[in-house]
Amino acid sequence: MRKGEATRQAILDESIRLASTVGLGALTIGTLATQTGMSKSGLFAHFNSKESLQIQALEHAGARFREHVVHPMLAAPRGEPRLRALFDLWLTWVSTGLPGGCLFIAADYEFDDQPGPVRDTLVRDQRDWLETMTRVVGSGIVEGHFAADTDPAQFAQDLFGVVLAYSVTSRLIQDPNAEAYARRAFESLLRAAR
Amino acid sequence: MRKGEATRQAILDESIRLASTVGLGALTIGTLATQTGMSKSGLFAHFNSKESLQIQALEHAGARFREHVVHPMLAAPRGEPRLRALFDLWLTWVSTGLPGGCLFIAADYEFDDQPGPVRDTLVRDQRDWLETMTRVVGSGIVEGHFAADTDPAQFAQDLFGVVLAYSVTSRLIQDPNAEAYARRAFESLLRAAR
Numbered sequence: 001m002r003k004g005e006a007t008r009q010a011i012l013d014e015s016i017r018l019a020s021t022v023g024l025g026a027l028t029i030g031t032l033a034t035q036t037g038m039s040k041s042g043l044f045a046h047f048n049s050k051e052s053l054q055i056q057a058l059e060h061a062g063a064r065f066r067e068h069v070v071h072p073m074l075a076a077p078r079g080e081p082r083l084r085a086l087f088d089l090w091l092t093w094v095s096t097g098l099p100g101g102c103l104f105i106a107a108d109y110e111f112d113d114q115p116g117p118v119r120d121t122l123v124r125d126q127r128d129w130l131e132t133m134t135r136v137v138g139s140g141i142v143e144g145h146f147a148a149d150t151d152p153a154q155f156a157q158d159l160f161g162v163v164l165a166y167s168v169t170s171r172l173i174q175d176p177n178a179e180a181y182a183r184r185a186f187e188s189l190l191r192a193a194r
Numbered sequence: 195m196r197k198g199e200a201t202r203q204a205i206l207d208e209s210i211r212l213a214s215t216v217g218l219g220a221l222t223i224g225t226l227a228t229q230t231g232m233s234k235s236g237l238f239a240h241f242n243s244k245e246s247l248q249i250q251a252l253e254h255a256g257a258r259f260r261e262h263v264v265h266p267m268l269a270a271p272r273g274e275p276r277l278r279a280l281f282d283l284w285l286t287w288v289s290t291g292l293p294g295g296c297l298f299i300a301a302d303y304e305f306d307d308q309p310g311p312v313r314d315t316l317v318r319d320q321r322d323w324l325e326t327m328t329r330v331v332g333s334g335i336v337e338g339h340f341a342a343d344t345d346p347a348q349f350a351q352d353l354f355g356v357v358l359a360y361s362v363t364s365r366l367i368q369d370p371n372a373e374a375y376a377r378r379a380f381e382s383l384l385r386a387a388r
Binding site for chain 1: 219303
């Protein structure tokens with residue numbers, strides 16, 4: 001990796017840590033300069049606008065998510081074992097992947113009413129993730145783990161809701177039962193699908 | 195209502211509309227001045243800091259939520275009918291209550307890692323709402339609509355997740371099936387509780 005690219009990656013690491021805490025909308029060349037101690041002009045050389053920085057931060061967070069959730073999940077056997085791996089890895093990502101929780105989840109609500117390329121990137125990412133979950137649930141039908149009339153897209157939505165609620169209950173409310181609630185909800189979804 | 199108080203209410207109406215779209219963190223005396231055409235000094239006379247403005251906006255949104263969701267729900271008979279009313283009214287609130295969706299939901303993810311009085315207000319509000327939902331589910335056990343071993347706090351969490359997912363799927367992804375997903379998820383929760 002060339003030095004310029006290594007620097008860019010280090011700045012993006014810092015960007016997604018910052019954005020996870022203060023929100024993607026508050027990630028600007030200015031806030032990043034303050035946070036990293038780098039000069040604004042140095043940061044402008046890497047990211048020529050706030051919007052470009054925010055989109056590159058989402059892409060960087062996406063690469064981290066694939067590395068920590070999607071790729072290890074694919075090592076589990078198809079069907080229910082893979083769905084369990086997905087859920088476990090996703091909860092861990094929300095809890096410890098970034099200091100301020102999942103960047104995508106927070107950005108989903110922040111940018112839903114702000115048209116533009118940042119929102120477009122988020123829509124594509126979240127559609128992709130729902131489709132991935134739908135495929136994993138579908139593999140459980142093929143493997144005979146779930147009933148043939150299970151609706152994989154509905155399951156994916158429901159699982160998304162479980163993790164969204166877990167994020168609020170664990171991070172905002174800091175309820176010690178947050179993980180137990182999420183795991184019980186997941187087991188209920190599995191039970192209903194069998 | 196005195197003129198000063200009427201003005202304050204009108205400004206708060208505008209504040210929560212603005213915050214629902216750009217995020218509560220972006221609601222400042224400066225952005226509100228730009229949005230309303232009022233002078234910054236005039237706004238400072240009503241709200242003496244950004245933090246005070248944000249907290250008063252949350253309180254104002256809370257009053258609107260009680261008016262549009264909590265009070266009409268209490269007109270429905272206890273137990274399952276009241277829970278159905280709660281769900282319907284809440285979905286409507288998320289869809290049409292404010293131009294940018296539910297202010298509380300977006301702020302939950304924005305402020306979960308930002309300690310201070312805004313976060314404290316949110317924690318109290320969300321705990322209260324989860325407790326209200328828990329009580330409504332509990333009334334369904336008393337009325338004999340739900341099985342005695344139903345866990346009302348778990349149901350409240352699960353219902354929260356359904357609405358959080360609905361918010362992303364309807365507002366960000368704009369999936370035409372968003373409401374159908376949410377309603378099917380709700381019916382599954384009711385079925386499992388009976």
